[in-house]
Structure formats: C-alpha cells, structure tokens
Amino acid sequence: MTTETTETTSAVRYDRDADGIVTLTLDDPTASANTMNDLYRESMAAAVDRLYDEVDDVTGVVIASAKKTFFAGGNLKLMSKATPADAPQIFEQGEQIKAGLRRLETYPRPVVAAINGAALGGGLEIALAANHRIAVEDRSVKIGLPEATLGLLPGGGGVTRVVRMLGLQSALMDVLLQGTQFDPAKAKATGLVDELVATREELVPAAKAWIKAQAGDEDAARNPWDRAGYRMPGGTPQSPKLAAFLPAFPALLRQQTKGANYPAQRAILSAAVEGASTDFDTASRIESRYLTKLITGQNSKNMIQAFFFDLQAINSGSLRPNGFEKYVARKVGVLGAGMMGAGIAYVCARAGMEVVLKDVAVENAEKGKAYTEKLNAKGVERGKIDQAKADEIAGRIHPTADPADLTGCDLVIEAVFEDPSLKAKVFAEIAPYVEADSLLCSNTSTLPITGLAQGVDRPKDFIGLHFFSPVDKMPLVEIIRGEETSDAALAKAYDVVQQIRKTPIVVNDSRGFYTSRVIGTQINEGLVMLAEGAHPMSIERAATQAGFPVGPLQISDELNMELMKKIRVANEAAAKEEGRELPTDASADVVEKMIEIGRPSRLKGAGFYDYEDGRRTRLWPGIAEQFPPADEQIPFQDMKDRMLFIEALETAKCFEEGVITSAAAANIGSIMGIGFPANTGGAAQFMTGYESASGEIGLAAFVARADELAEAYGDRFRPTDRLREMAAKGESFPA
Numbered sequence: 001m002t003t004e005t006t007e008t009t010s011a012v013r014y015d016r017d018a019d020g021i022v023t024l025t026l027d028d029p030t031a032s033a034n035t036m037n038d039l040y041r042e043s044m045a046a047a048v049d050r051l052y053d054e055v056d057d058v059t060g061v062v063i064a065s066a067k068k069t070f071f072a073g074g075n076l077k078l079m080s081k082a083t084p085a086d087a088p089q090i091f092e093q094g095e096q097i098k099a100g101l102r103r104l105e106t107y108p109r110p111v112v113a114a115i116n117g118a119a120l121g122g123g124l125e126i127a128l129a130a131n132h133r134i135a136v137e138d139r140s141v142k143i144g145l146p147e148a149t150l151g152l153l154p155g156g157g158g159v160t161r162v163v164r165m166l167g168l169q170s171a172l173m174d175v176l177l178q179g180t181q182f183d184p185a186k187a188k189a190t191g192l193v194d195e196l197v198a199t200r201e202e203l204v205p206a207a208k209a210w211i212k213a214q215a216g217d218e219d220a221a222r223n224p225w226d227r228a229g230y231r232m233p234g235g236t237p238q239s240p241k242l243a244a245f246l247p248a249f250p251a252l253l254r255q256q257t258k259g260a261n262y263p264a265q266r267a268i269l270s271a272a273v274e275g276a277s278t279d280f281d282t283a284s285r286i287e288s289r290y291l292t293k294l295i296t297g298q299n300s301k302n303m304i305q306a307f308f309f310d311l312q313a314i315n316s317g318s319l320r321p322n323g324f325e326k327y328v329a330r331k332v333g334v335l336g337a338g339m340m341g342a343g344i345a346y347v348c349a350r351a352g353m354e355v356v357l358k359d360v361a362v363e364n365a366e367k368g369k370a371y372t373e374k375l376n377a378k379g380v381e382r383g384k385i386d387q388a389k390a391d392e393i394a395g396r397i398h399p400t401a402d403p404a405d406l407t408g409c410d411l412v413i414e415a416v417f418e419d420p421s422l423k424a425k426v427f428a429e430i431a432p433y434v435e436a437d438s439l440l441c442s443n444t445s446t447l448p449i450t451g452l453a454q455g456v457d458r459p460k461d462f463i464g465l466h467f468f469s470p471v472d473k474m475p476l477v478e479i480i481r482g483e484e485t486s487d488a489a490l491a492k493a494y495d496v497v498q499q500i501r502k503t504p505i506v507v508n509d510s511r512g513f514y515t516s517r518v519i520g521t522q523i524n525e526g527l528v529m530l531a532e533g534a535h536p537m538s539i540e541r542a543a544t545q546a547g548f549p550v551g552p553l554q555i556s557d558e559l560n561m562e563l564m565k566k567i568r569v570a571n572e573a574a575a576k577e578e579g580r581e582l583p584t585d586a587s588a589d590v591v592e593k594m595i596e597i598g599r600p601s602r603l604k605g606a607g608f609y610d611y612e613d614g615r616r617t618r619l620w621p622g623i624a625e626q627f628p629p630a631d632e633q634i635p636f637q638d639m640k641d642r643m644l645f646i647e648a649l650e651t652a653k654c655f656e657e658g659v660i661t662s663a664a665a666a667n668i669g670s671i672m673g674i675g676f677p678a679n680t681g682g683a684a685q686f687m688t689g690y691e692s693a694s695g696e697i698g699l700a701a702f703v704a705r706a707d708e709l710a711e712a713y714g715d716r717f718r719p720t721d722r723l724r725e726m727a728a729k730g731e732s733f734p735a
Contacts, residue, residue, distance in 0.1 A: 011043040013066075014050060020059035021208050022051060026126075027066035034071045036097055036122045036156070044100045051107055060211030061104070061111040063130060064204055070115045071123030076150070080304045084296045091292045098157050098284055101129040110220045112207040115193070116200050118142045120181060124192065125156035128165070131223055134206050135184040137196040143187040148179035150307055151300030151679070153268045155291030160283045163272050164225040166191055167233030168242065172249065176268050177256065225280060237277045246273065258544035262679050263299050267291075298697055302681030302689045306671060310664035310682070311503070313735070317494065319506040319662060324491035329353055329499060333406040333434060334413050335426045337368025337399070340443055341415035343471025346372040348413075349396040351500045356406050357399050358430070365399030372397055375472055409434040411496060413465060415443040423447075424455025431457055439492045441465040445516045446567055449482035449509045459484040463493045466513060468673055476672035477502045482509050503672060505665035507654075511574055514651075514660045518683065519674040520567075521646045523559075524587035526552025529639060531586035533630025536608065536623050542639035547677020552643070554616070557607030561591045561600040583716065593626060638712065644686065645706055645717055647676060651683040652723050655733055663688075663733040684733045687723075699727040 011034065013025040024047050026034045034040065051058060065071060082090055104111060113119075113127035115135040124145055127133050135141060145154040145162065153159060154176065162171040174180065174190055187193040197206050214220035224230050235242040253269055267290040275283030294300050330353060334345045337359040345357045345368060359365040376390035385393075398405065406412070412434055416422050423442060440462045442452050453459035464480030477497045481490055490506065497504035507514040526539050530553070540551030556564065568588060575582045599606040599620065610617045651670065654660045660669075667682025680686040690702035703724055709717035719727075726732075 010046065011037075011040045012047040014047050016054075016058065017208075019208070019212070020057055021062060021211055022054075022058050022060070023062045023064055023204065025064050025066050026071055032067070033069055034065060034067055034123075036074045041093070041097055041100070044104075045096075048100055048103045048107070051109075052103070055108065058109050060109050060208070060214070061107065062114055062204055062207040062211070063111065063126065064114045064207075065116055067117065069117040069123065070113075070119040071126055072118070073121030073123055074152075074156070076304050076308050079152070079295050080301050080309075082295050087292050087296050090295055091288055094155055094288045094291060095285070098288070101126065101157055102281075102284070105129040105131075105223060106226065108221050110211050110214045112210055114203040114207045115141070115143065115184075116203055120144055120146055121154065121158075122156050125154060125158045125161075128157060128161040128192075131220060132195070132207075132210055133193045134195040134197060134203060134210070135187065135193045136200050136203055137184050137198055139183045139185075141184050142181040143184060143192060144179065144181040145175055146179035146181055148177060148262075148264045148268060149303070150179075151262075151264045151297075151303035152294050153264055153271060153287070153291050155287055157284060157287070159268060159271045159287045160275050160280060161223075161225075162192075163276050163283075164223075164230075164232060164280070167235075168237070168272060168276050169234055169245070172269065172272055173252075176272065177253065177265050232276060237273055249273070258547075258549075259541070260545055260547040260677060260679060261299070263297060264294055264303075267294055298689055298691045299679060302685050303679065304681075305685050305689070306667045306678070306681040310667045313664045314503060314505065314668055315498075318735075319504065319665060320494040321487040321491045324488055327439075327492040327495040329411040329439070329492075329496050331356070331409045332411040332413060333358060333409040333430060334368075334415060335430065336414065336416040337365045338415065339371075340467060340469060340471060342368035342371035343469070344413055344415055344443065344467060345369070345397050346375055346393075346472055347500045347502070349393050353396065353411075353499075355397045356409060357397055358401065358403065358406065359399075360401060362399055362401040365401060369394065369397045369399045403430045404433055406430045407433045410438045411441070412438055413441045413443060415467075418444060418447055420447060420452055420455065423452055427456045437461065439463065439489055439496065441493065441496075443467050444480075446512050446570075448511055449480045450484070453482045453484055460486040461489050463489050464509075464513070465493060465497070466515065468515075474672070475503050476515075476669060477504055478513060478515050478669060478673060479504050479506045480509055480513050481506065503668060505669040505673075506662070507660050507665065507669075508658055510654075510657065510659045511571060514654055514666070515669055515673040517654065517659075518647050518650045518670060518676075519555075521650045522548070522643045522674075523552045523555055523564075524585060525642050525646045527556065527587035527590040528585050529634060529642065530623075530627050531590050532634065533628065534634050534639065535629050536619050536627075538633065538636065539639065540619075542636055543643055546640040546644055547679050548643065549675040553608035553619070556591075556594075557602045557609055557616075559601075560603055561594050561607070563601075565591055565595065585716070590627070597626065638709070641705065641709060642713060642717075644677070644680070645702075645709055647674075648683050648687050648702070649706065649717065649719065649723075652687065652720065655684075656720060656722050661734060663735055666733065688732050698730075699723070699732075703727045 011028040013027055015023045028034045111130040112132045113130040119127055145158045147154045162175050184196055188196055197203055219227055253265055271287045271290045275286050332348050332353045333356045334341050335358050337357050345355045349355045357365045357368050373394050379385040380387055380390050414423055414426055416426055440456055442464050445466055449464040453462040456462050463485050466478035468474035479493050494504050529539050540553055543551040572582055601607050605611050610620050651666055660666050663684040666684040670676035670683035671678050676683050687702045688699050691697045692701040703719045706717050706719045
C-alpha cells in the first residue's frame with residue numbers, strides 16, 4: 001500500500017492512502033493544542049478545497065488529531081478582548097469557519113471523526129460536521145459543548161446540529177444549557193458519538209473500516225438533516241405536541257438558573273427554538289448572531305476570566321512556591337471522625353492514600369468509615385464505580401483510637417472541634433509516631449493558623465487546610481499560610497489538595513481567612529435587611545436572583561446561629577485584645593432573638609425555616625411577628641446589590657490587608673467556596689468588570705454604585721481610599 005502525502009505549513013495535514021481515504025490530521029505547528037485561529041481557518045479551507053478538487057480519487061475522509069486533545073475550541077484570549085465595535089468582524093469570521101465545516105459536511109464522500117482526546121466546544125463542533133464519530137473509550141476523554149459555562153453558546157454549528165440530531169428537548173436539557181461534559185460512554189449513550197474503540201491506535205483503522213463498509217451507500221455521506229424526508233426528533237416548534245410544550249422551556253430555564261442573569265442560557269434557548277423553525281443555513285446564521293452578541297458582552301468576559309484563565313492558572317500551580325519537587329502523600333492520619341473528618345478520609349482514600357482515621361473511641365472512627373461505605377454504595381448503585389473499586393477505597397481506611405497506628409504517616413489532617421486547646425492536644429498525642437517531616441494540617445474555618453501553630457512542635461510544617469462541607473462534593477480547599485509556615489510546607493499542601501482532586505487557593509493568615517470572612521458579610525447583610533423590615537422571601541429571592549445558590553436565611557439555618565454567635569463573640573474578644581473595635585449592625589440582634597425563641601438552626605429542627613424529619617419545608621410563618629415587614633420595602637435591585645457589594649468590598653479589604661494576593665484566588669475561592677455568583681466571574685472580577693445600569697463598565701462604575709449604596713444604607717458600603725485610587729488610575733487586582 002502506498003500513501004500520498006503533501007507537506008505544507010498548515011494546521012491540517014492531508015494524507016491520502018492507496019484506498020483513496022484521506023486523513024485530515026489537525027496539528028497546529030505553532031501551538032500545543034489545536035484552536036480555531038486564523039491558521040486553522042485557512043488550513044481547513046485549503047484542505048476542503050483540495051478534497052473537492054480531488055473528489056474523483058477520494059473514497060472517504062477521516063478527521064484525526066496529532067495533539068493530546070482532539071481540538072481545544074475557540075481562541076478565548078481574543079474573545080475576552082472583543083468589544084461591540086468588533087461585532088461585524090466576529091460574525092464574519094464565525095461564518096467563514098462554519099462555511100468550511102458545512103462544505104466538509106456536504107462532501108459527497110463519507111466523513112468520520114476519530115476522537116483521540118478531549119473534544120470540547122469547537123472540537124466537538126468539528127466532529128459533528130462528520131457523518132460518523134468514533135471515540136477512544138477512556139474516561140479521561142471529555143466530550144461536550146461547555147460554552148454555556150463560559151457565558152457563550154456553541155457557535156460553530158453546535159446548536160444547529162445538536163438540535164437536529166437529538167431534537168429540541170434533549171438537545172437543550174441534556175447537552176446545551178448545562179454545558180455538560182461527557183465521558184465517551186455517556187457521549188455515545190446521549191447520541192453525540194456513534195462508536196467506541198478500546199485504544200487510540202484503533203481509532204483511524206476503525207474509521208477507515210467504517211468508510212469501506214459504506215461503499216455504495218450514498219446516504220452514508222449525508223447527515224440525517226440533509227437527507228430526503230428528514231424529520232426532527234420530537235418535532236419542530238410548529239408541531240402541535242412540541243408547540244404545546246414550548247412555553248415550559250423559559251420556565252424550566254428560570255428554574256434552572258433561579259432567575260439569575262445568565263445571558264448565554266437565554267441565547268442558547270432562543271437560537272435553538274428559532275433555528276429549529278427554519279432551514280439549516282438560516283439556523284446557522286441565527287446561531288452566529290447570538291454568539292456575536294455574547295462574545296461582545298461583558299458577561300462572557302467575566303466568566304471566561306474565572307473559569308478559563310483563573311482556573312487554568314491555579315491548576316497549573318500559579319499559587320505554588322517554585323523550586324520544590326512534586327509531593328505525593330502516601331499515608332495520611334485524619335484526626336477526628338465527625339462529618340468533616342469522615343469526608344476528608346473519603347477523598348484521601350479515593351485518591352489512593354492509606355488513611356488512618358482516628359477518634360477518641362474506635363466506634364466513632366468506624367462510624368466515620370461508614371460514611372465512605374455509604375458514598376461508595378451510592379456510586380455502585382448509580383454505575384459510577386464497580387463493587388471491586390468500592391471495596392478497594394473502603395479498604396484503605398483504617399479506623400482506630402490508638403495514636404500509635406499513625407506510625408509512618410507523612411501527612412496529618414486534623415478535623416476536630418474549633419477549640420485551640422483540643423487541636424493542640426490531638427497533635428501532641430500523635431507527634432511521637434508520625435514521620436519527622438510529615439505535613440501537619442488543621443481543618444479550620446476561622447481560627448488563625450499562626451496561633452494554632454503554637455500548639456505543635458514543628459510550626460514550619462504546620463498549615464491550614466479549610467475544607468468545605470460536604471467534602472466529597474465541594475471542589476475547593478483554602479490553604480492558609482501561618483507566619484512560620486515554610487515554602488516547602490505550602491508547596492506540599494498545594495500538591496496534596498491537587499492529589500485529592502480539589503482546587504487549591506492560597507491565602508495568608510487572619511481570623512476567618514478569606515472565604516469565611518467574606519461570606520459572613522453577606523449573611524449579616526441579609527439579617528440586617530430582615531431587621532429593617534424586608535420581607536424574608538424577598539431577601540431569599542434577591543440572593544438567588546443575584547446568582548447566589550441559596551439565600552442568607554437558609555445559610556443561617558444551615559450554619560447554626562448558636563455557632564454564628566460563638567464566632568462573633570470570639571471575634572469581638574480577639575479584636576478587643578488587639579485594641580480595636582469591630583463594627584456592629586442589627587444582625588447580632590436578629591441572631592440573639594432567634595436563639596432566644598428556640599429557633600437557632602436546622603440541626604435543632606427550627607430556624608427561619610420549618611423542618612420535618614430534617615427536611616426544609618417552608619419559611620416559618622412566625623417570622624413576620626418577630627420581624628414585622630416595613631410599609632416601604634427596599635428596592636429589589638438594591639437588595640441584590642447589597643449582598644453582592646458587601647462581599648466584594650470585603651474582598652477588596654482582604655487585598656489591602658494582604659490576606660489574599662491573587663485575583664485568581666479571590667475569584668475561584670469566592671465562586672467555588674462560598675457561592676459568589678458564577679455569572680459575575682467572582683468577587684474580584686465583579687468589581688473590575690462591573691457594568692452599571694447605564695452601561696459603564698469597570699472599577700470606577702463599581703465605586704460609583706458603592707457610594708450610592710453607602711448614601712442609602714450606611715458607610716459599610718463606602719469604598720476605601722485605595723479602591724478609589726485604583727479606580728482613578730484604571731488599576732486591577734494582582735493576577
């Protein structure tokens with residue numbers, strides 16, 4: 001067999017074998033990953049032109065990739081800089097890319113996509129233009145259209161083709177609106193992939209075999225929507241059955257987003273429904289127009305900054321000290337088998353560590369291990385893991401009450417009650433047994449690490465790891481560096497967090513650190529509004545419509561107002577000892593009253609909400625009697641802004657005090673740790689990317705709105721002098 005190859009400076013290599021099958025290999029020589037840049041656009045257009053020129057000698061086409069990923073998608077760096085003035089150019093470039101894919105799709109020979117690695121966004125859109133998609137069955141390979149999570153829509157034909165492939169309802173709910181990323185098996189079950197192979201070496205041969213098997217079948221070279229008699233699955237918007245269901249889509253979307261402002265999801269819904277009502281080419285242009293509007297808007301810039309640039313920087317180690325070899329923990333001692341300790345033991349065992357789970361009584365430790373067994377049972381039931389894997393994970397956890405069982409541990413994570421003397425006691429108990437250079441970590445949400453370090457014999461190896469509850473679900477860990485924590489310990493802690501598949505942020509020591517300190521301001525603000533006479537349901541709705549996952553009253557119930565009071569008292573005592581006074585507001589009085597009337601928490605079965613068998617049912621009707629609604633209600637937009645701005649302003653103070661030094665950490669920490677609205681891009685991006693009601697964008701607009709809130713509701717909303725200086729000079733927070 002002979003192979004004809006032409007070498008050119010191109011992002012698409014063209015190879016034709018003796019059977020007439022052309023392999024188009026995506027391989028941008030200027031980058032480590034393939035993206036939809038100018039070189040790709042020109043190269044793909046040239047390759048498709050050549051396919052048409054040589055059509056008589058071609059029996060089929062395979063699209064493959066020479067990179068680790070199949071194709072990485074659009075150029076987000078350029079998108080993040082686009083302005084409304086760039087709209088015509090963006091629209092035209094998008095149409096050019098899609099024109100090349102459409103020519104490939106309508107090529108009169110079968111086209112197969114051989115997906116060797118991640119095919120997300122533009123990568124999957126290229127594959128969707130093929131007639132058949134084969135992927136390697138490797139769970140590390142992700143396939144999907146995640147543009148919605150970046151404030152965008154799949155504008156390379158993704159909306160148009162997926163709607164025609166799966167039908168409106170399945171396309172929207174299963175693929176487009178959530179931006180779901182599938183492993184290959186689930187992608188096949190969804191219908192995005194047609195065939196799976198076991199290894200990457202089998203991909204291209206399998207693709208060529210499929211092409212040969214289609215000899216003589218003209219329909220093999222046409223996608224369903226290009227064949228005579230095509231009917232959209234589930235019907236078009238004009239179909240009576242679907243038409244009757246269409247009004248439910250906006251309501252379902254609103255329920256999904258809780259009324260928060262997510263322009264991408266609205267645009268996807270509109271492009272899908274409008275496009276399904278017309279022919280393919282018109283639908284494609286509709287898609288391009290909606291994408292152009294999103295690219296030139298501020299929302300996508302905010303979300304791209306957080307969920308691409310910031311997250312990528314953190315995952316690549318931007319907050320990790322340089323000069324230290326990667327650390328892999330092998331045996332971890334978890335001190336305390338309560339809810340947090342049990343969760344920490346689970347994620348460590350799942351990551352392959354041997355876990356010694358210690359509590360004062362072995363029965364308590366065994367209960368902690370049972371938490372892992374319960375989670376594993378759910379995983380087996382849902383098909384996420386098999387029983388052998390479940391047994392392997394649980395088998396790594398060794399419950400004990402004997403400190404000597406921690407012999408050989410190179411990592412210790414303490415997760416006992418928030419009591420400095422107790423924490424010091426449990427560390428002293430295990431100190432003789434663990435490795436001499438073991439990393440010593442304390443899981444605490446508020447207690448300063450520098451003070452806790454005084455209770456251990458190796459303060460340079462001592463660091464804070466603030467996990468969030470439930471540990472198995474929450475993606476963030478806040479690493480807190482004490483005054484004596486060494487760079488080596490910080491590097492180890494960073495590696496440990498990534499080893500257990502969590503996202504690390506690094507902050508400096510202070511009471512409440514970054515996340516607990518910031519979320520406390522939002523909760524307090526909600527309670528202050530209640531004291532001012534705001535309707536409780538309005539407070540909760542204002543929070544969720546601003547983009548917070550839940551309202552401050554629900555959070556107060558979950559946190560336990562008795563604990564909130566304890567933390568406040570401790571903070572006041574610490575401030576007094578340091579010779580400063582904490583600002584006061586009406587939130588403390590609200591907490592005191594709720595404790596006084598016996599409604600402190602969900603744990604006690606009564607708070608701002610009623611509970612039945614531990615399940616939240618409704619807002620407690622008696623709230624109105626305890627906190628009478630005012631005749632004149634706070635404007636709803638002000639309620640939303642008060643919760644957003646109070647957290648953002650506290651974030652700015654954390655920067656000024658050196659508690660946090662990275663905008664990436666502030667953004668990712670606020671979104672993943674404390675539920676700051678994802679559509680803003682995080683607490684730092686919210687300030688620098690703030691868009692006023694009049695359309696002004698930037699920190700100056702944020703400062704102006706903060707001053708308006710200060711005039712109406714108090715000086716806690718007044719920007720600091722440093723923030724005003726930054727706004728005046730056009731500065732941003734350090735990356």
